[in-house]
Amino acid sequence: MDKVRFGHSIVPYLFLLPQMVVVAVFFYLPAGEAVRSSFFLEDPFGFSATFVGLDNYADVLSSAEYRRVASFTVWFTALVAFFALAIALLLAVKADAVLRGAKTYRTLLMWVYAIAPPVAGLLGILLFDQHVGPFVAIASWFGWNLRIGVNYYDTAFAMIATAVWYQVAVNFIFFLSGLQSIPRAVREAALIDCRSGLRRFFTVTLPLLTPTAFFLLVINITYALFDTFGLIDLMTKNEPGNNPVTLVYKVFLDGFRGNDLGGSSAQSVILMIVVFALTVVQFRFMERRVHYA
Amino acid sequence: MARLHIDQVSKIYTGTQRAVDTVSIDIDDGEFLVLVGPSGCGKSTLLRMIAGLEAITEGAITIGERVVNDLDPAERDIAMVFQNYALYPHMKVYDNMAYGLRNRGIARDEIDRRVREAATTLELGPLLERKPRELSGGQRQRVAMGRAIVRNPAAFLFDEPLSNLDAKLRSHMRVEIKHLQRSLGITSVYVTHDQLEAMTLADKLVVMNAGKVEQIGAPLDVYERPASTFVASFIGAPAMNLIPFSALGDDGRLGLRDAAVATIGFRPQDVIEVANDNEDGDGLSLRFVVDAVEPVGSESFLHGKVGAERVVVRIDGRAPHREGDRVGIAVPSERLHAFDADGRRLDDWRAPIGTDTAKPKIRAR
């Protein structure tokens, strides 16, 4: 049944107004400005601008570097989302299963959430430092010459590890609450129907967690795409060089750091379109398969 | 198909309080045992210990020949039907039923055969492709039953499986469950706090109170010879009227007395209306003031008071009484129950004048 609602009057508009105003002024205006400037090549100080049509887009899309960054972004996003979700899920399932100390674990596991991304990045660079980083030392025990900043893949590894580390806490919190809202009787029914804990997990618990997982997937993709910005900035030490960066960071590099307004606006617009498409796909196709308990 | 043996089982959740307190029950092969009692008396806890969902603090539970205390639920060869059905919301009806079998590595066509058979029995045939949320309450209930049946387990466990259904469906499913259990011949343990369900379903009835067993027996035995005031007031609807012996004062005219008698009880339907001053026969006769009249069609209930005690009287057909009426009522001596100060039944509290306890008969109107 549809939600019972109040009739239509001036009230909803009044309630909506503040957010709409803020969104319009601080989101749509700037976003519109970004779209506009993606068609221009503009002197950063605003003295002059040349209309170049779709040139900025053409330049961006034909750039091999842009494609490399795009494909890294896809991998990065997929891997970060996957590991952050998987590790958090494992921990949440275990924290939900143990009877003793559940609350302690919960506290220990969730408070990393409170750390600022730049701080997380700072810890990341120190831990992965080529010369004195403990993780590099640990890796060398296994014969892995981990060289962050030198080797593209090693840097990618460190970025992903740090990004995952930071995101696990949030996912953990949500998964734990998701688990706790699965009806107890259903889990007990599964206990009777199925001996293997692993099988039980994959056939009953996981499907029932899909609403949470779906929501988290959206959050994690957004996180990996956008919120890892500060972390990448720190881990590449502001000098990306041959290190992997994501699309958003590239927008920042070209626009904020390099003052190429037209080029970075074009990239922003491309990004918007991609994310919008992604969101529509997520909502259309995935939510349909989600099981709401 | 197996015997179930519960041997001095206790459950302590925390501290020293026993949610289930040294309970021993034997359940024969194919028997339908009903656990009944008020909310919080430990019924579910006991059932869940049998299922393996709750650790057993003390005592042992044996299913068939095996002590199951340390076995996983899935290894105990039991099937359980939950109060809110606990269907897997993400699986179709078919898969809900097949799930337990698949995990036991049964061949696909064997699973298919069993599921379809159960679906036919339960008239679920057309629903096999639906998801639980597309089913009505009664249909869900039947799927939950189906899930238990296909497993063909040593024992069925039911935890208030009907309490989420409306009255009509409830009485319908009651008959179905009984019928099914009979035809499958599977040992069953059924938890309810509805005394009507308990009475109609049980081969053997266990009345529990505060973690302890109050009485074990055939339902009608329990009904007719409640072992305590607790059982007396719990079994039978409306409940047995219980009046402190002292309150009867001069109003009650009882042939014999026993010093231990503390409470006298009688059921609403055992009351007969008498002329105000009628004093014939032995038994109880009382003055009753009507408070409220509830006509239910084929019978009516008079709610009212005897002295300060609330009493309910059942009358066949439509009652001519109205609020405030004063009525003389009597209860034949052999229909009276007596209990001591601890609430325990007294059997020989009066000289036997003729023990014609309830001869079953069909009475002509």
Add this chain to the structure above:
Amino acid sequence: MARLHIDQVSKIYTGTQRAVDTVSIDIDDGEFLVLVGPSGCGKSTLLRMIAGLEAITEGAITIGERVVNDLDPAERDIAMVFQNYALYPHMKVYDNMAYGLRNRGIARDEIDRRVREAATTLELGPLLERKPRELSGGQRQRVAMGRAIVRNPAAFLFDEPLSNLDAKLRSHMRVEIKHLQRSLGITSVYVTHDQLEAMTLADKLVVMNAGKVEQIGAPLDVYERPASTFVASFIGAPAMNLIPFSALGDDGRLGLRDAAVATIGFRPQDVIEVANDNEDGDGLSLRFVVDAVEPVGSESFLHGKVGAERVVVRIDGRAPHREGDRVGIAVPSERLHAFDADGRRLDDWRAPIGTDTAKPKIRAR
């Protein structure tokens, strides 16, 4: 305190399907009207239209003298009790009750007086400082009642207020609600799908089916003279046995016939057991094969078949029958109900031999 007048009211949610279909009901001042019917028949929709929670598609509803179609719920001077109580979880019991009054700008001490008065009536005194989650189901129910009472509205509306309670509490609250309504004398509309509640509570009973009114009348009139097979099967538990006239064949021996008779009905408790070949008196006599026996303590139900038709028979006390028994049964002519092919009651389907319908009497055992 007011009359309620429902005049040809319909509700169309979407398309052309009528969830409520041209319903007209008059409710007198102080009357207790019960709407009963199966799930989805439109009871709640009708009630919600009275409350103003749902727009009225067609027709008019008058409370007192005012047509309320266009009034806000709060302006209609009604109070409503919801199935799941809809208590404000964050407010104390006191505030739950006081909230509606505060919004009406009633003086603080007047509010206080009213709340405490209602709390006394409902024995909620000690609970006033609690939050809803600290209350039992029955207590919550009473708070919901209290919230309605304090308002002293023109009418009470109840939407299945007892269906979340267990059987015992339900029967207790039933009596309380009736009692309260009587003493306050407030016009009430009560929705339920439990026929027992409907029978015991109603001054006037409305049986609905698929959005339409099937019958309006006093509960016992409805019980004794159901206007249709639908009402017959809905009111009374266990339900009336309904047998197609054609299926009676030579087994039935009925004095008179009417070409229109399509179905014959009789209630389980109107059956008498007869020797197999008894043929005396007018009425129906049938051969009945027992399927299942349900002893309920003071009475037993025999489930079984007459030919291919399922029939239930009630027997006082303990039944000596067992599965497979064949029993001769008879129903006196005046206890039979006849319906035409549309399921409508036929009243003059046989010559009147003596219309002694159900004289109320207390029968001695």
Add this chain to the structure above:
Amino acid sequence: MSDAVSTARPLAPASHRPAFKWGPVFDHAILIAGAAFMLVPVFLAFMTSTHDAVTIHTGGVQALPGTSLVDNYATVMFDGLGFSGAVNGTTMMLNSMILGLGFAVGKIVLSMMAAYAIVYFRFPLAEFAFWAIFVTLLLPLEVRILPSYEIVQSMGLINTYTGLIVPLVASATGTFFFRQFFKSVPDELIEAARIDGAGPLKFFRDILLPLSRTMIAAIFIIMFVYGWNQYLWPTLITTNEDYFTLVRGIKQIIQVWVGSQIPEYGQAMALAVLAMLPPVIVVVVFQSWFIKGLTESDK
């Protein structure tokens, strides 16, 4: 069969010792490993913050306590940073607090109101409004930061808390959360309230607001942490040192051009540890509400 009261069979008292289970041990092992995975870096951060800059510069993160604990913390807490010398750890913490609180509160107020309008009213623009707000999830501030700056500036909001906070509020996360939550609030409550004479405003104030407490707590935590941790926007939008936040302070300490100086790593770490504290306290203290808020909203 008789009316036996508690039929105790004359058997020797059942003595059965429960078998030892390995499962829980394994579970705990995983959890401890997980907790270590999450906590070791933080522990190292703290240990490192007790060393002086040169040790850290040459030796990296430190696992053992050093001698500069008091030094580092006292310096960052009380010594002036920046030109005016008026900002120190304490004032930066205050600013971070204002940013975190202002952001969280602003976000909650706006998004709750908007979600209320969208969920509880039937009006032509509801669907459009939802999407218009939802789309803001798509483009983070970093990507539209220059145009945003111009707009904020043209409104004269440079160097104001308003300019600092309000533009950050222009995203849909809160609205999204509240919408989900409101949808799970039982319909009967609004019906009961309407019958009780509560209009839209009263319903919002008297019923919905108190009911949303746990949800508000959850969102508050999320938003507070987010606001507290902002860096780029505050740097751009404020020129006045009075608006320095902790995160910006950290950046200022570490940032040294081409190694002509050794960054005060110890102080940076100390500041980082301090920067963690309030959000951590908020998270730990409110965690039950947090979990509850999320659990309830899932229903």
Add this chain to the structure above:
Amino acid sequence: VTEISWWHAMGGALGETVNEIATNFNASQDEVVLTPVFKGTYEEALTAGIAAFRAGEQPNILQVFDAGAATVIGAKGAVKPVQDLLEGAGASFDIEDYISGVRYFYADSDGKMIGMPFNSSAPIMYYNTEALEKAGVEAPKTWEEFEQIAPKLKQAGYIPLVQSHLPWEFTENFFSRHNLPFATNNNGYDGAEGTKLLVNTDGLKMMFAKLAAWKEDGHFEWYGTGWGDNQTPFEQGKVALWVGSSGSFGGLTKSAAMPFGAVPLPYWEAIAGEEGYQTFIGGAALFAMAGKSEEENKATAKFFEYLTSPEVQLMWHKSTGYVPITNAAYERAKQQGYYDEVPQAEIGIQQLNMKAGEWTKGYRMGFYVQIRDVMNREYGKLFTGETTVDEAFKTIEAEGNQLLERFAKTGS
């Protein structure tokens, strides 16, 4: 009093020195109050300045780093040339007062100084004294010499050579050290239109081919783009020679595990001949933003005067390691015997004062930040074996020229 603001990117101890200068300035007179504001990294500070300028909220003084200079100078009307500013305020200005290497880097094609060099440094070579002793060699003057001693250093157990900033030290300054053109259009000074990089040329390719070969032989090591990542092994005493900044010695004194010294950046005798040319300055300059009132410009000029005074320059030089920008300050330091105490501190200035050539005054290219990014990326690929020298410079040239072309369009 006139209030003026100064946005800078000097964090840490540098920031404190900046604050000290400002405080001292404010104390030295009572007409002007200067407020310095830390605005993050160089890039962040520049962008903040640009955004503020577009909004009419620009500071009086903005610190802009070397790679961003073209953006500021290219936008005609964004800044008021210091020369005009100082002259307009009635102060004396003579470009010859400044040391040779810093004169024209922030000047326009006519040689008018636009930005006031502030924190200036030069790439110089530090050596590990112990390592040289152990290997029995001298610090190299030329790369040819380096090739001679590298095997010995390696044999002594050291990594012979490490650097910290390939685009600055081995690319830009390669051109100045050898007096080679870096870009067309007079190294870009003559306008953005048509400016092309000249990196895909034999000299530079030779340099990087050598570096790649040295790396192959274990004579050179590369630790990524990060400055510190390359400096650390030197501090740890694992490296014999490190090319860093003239400003690095302050930090090194505290962190280096061994005694060290410094020499000018080596050059190829084969290209430059007997003597190498002076290098470009690194670091940043202060620009007076346009659009300010006459009064504020006067105040700014006043501060610039103060800043360039020998006392302040000397103080800045000593406490930060950046070179003093005026001859007067340099002289004073020498007089005070500062370089006897800290000989390494002089290397940078000496290098900036070396022989000047046609191509040593500087370069001016737009989107140069991105061009450096491209270089860094390609060099990274080169040293991890993902590309060849030929490929790398082809890419740098192509992508760099595309960026220059795009930049040219922003101006018209």
